[in-house]
Amino acid sequence: MKQIILIALITLGFQTLKAQQYMDRAAYLGFFSETKMENIKADNNKGTLVYDAATGSLQMSALMKAFEFEKALMQEHFNENYVESDKFPKAVFKGKVENHTAVNLSKDGTYNTKVAGEMTMHGVTKKITVDAVFKVTGGKITCDSKFNVKPEDYNITIPSTVRDNIASAIAVTVKANLEVLKK
């Protein structure tokens, strides 16, 4: 009996010690620009988000060409003139969750975190800190984030003729469903 309990405890111990890696390879990334002139929305359902619970490292990546706009013309302008996606195909955020030891993804709950890191887009890397919320409900894990991006910070030049049509700070939304990464 004692041996069984001991083995059970050791196994349990290993389970909790083994901090996992989590991933969503079809994460949602969207951005929204709101101005008096017009509203522009784009959705990308092909983002990746990887979270390493052991180190707290969080990485989000998106392919610029996978942002879908309502209008084909807007999508072309976005790719060809603004983000120049032929030259810079990806946007990557690499950061670390500030209080990652408090985030327990094997336990139901809501974990509000701050992630400090670097965003690289259009060939420019900038230090940013974003808010991210991890929610665990019945084993289902989500990671949501909302933050603003200023196009000028990434050398994205918007011609003066349309400057008023695009917000100075673009609202970015990230929604990921995390699954344990089985290597």
Added chain:
Amino acid sequence: MKKTILIILLLVAIGGASTAYYMWNKPKRTAADEKPAASMSADDLLLAFQNDENKANASYLNKIIEVSGIVVKKEKDDSGSEVVYLETTDVFGLVSCTMIPGTTCDASEGQETKLKGICTGYLSDVVLTQCAH
């Protein structure tokens, strides 16, 4: 003389307006309308990106690529489009093909299929969008 000028101006205006209307409402580029620039197995496409991403981007980014492979899974993304994942010899990386909204892939999981789509690049998978058979 004045009348002729007016008519010409009117025609130019109509021409301009029609072009603007067309440009504003033009349909999105999809693989359905174009011939593929290259055709290969899902495995070869993934390997190309894994071995030399810059070279693969130069060759395939924004082009219509035709891939063949076995369907590992089919899902619907948040916008309701069907996403077909093709198997590779890599344990982790796949080729993901998002079908043109409103269309589906004929093959079921475990079956071989051929799809063509716009190559948008490589993250953990090689991503093709606006895919068709």
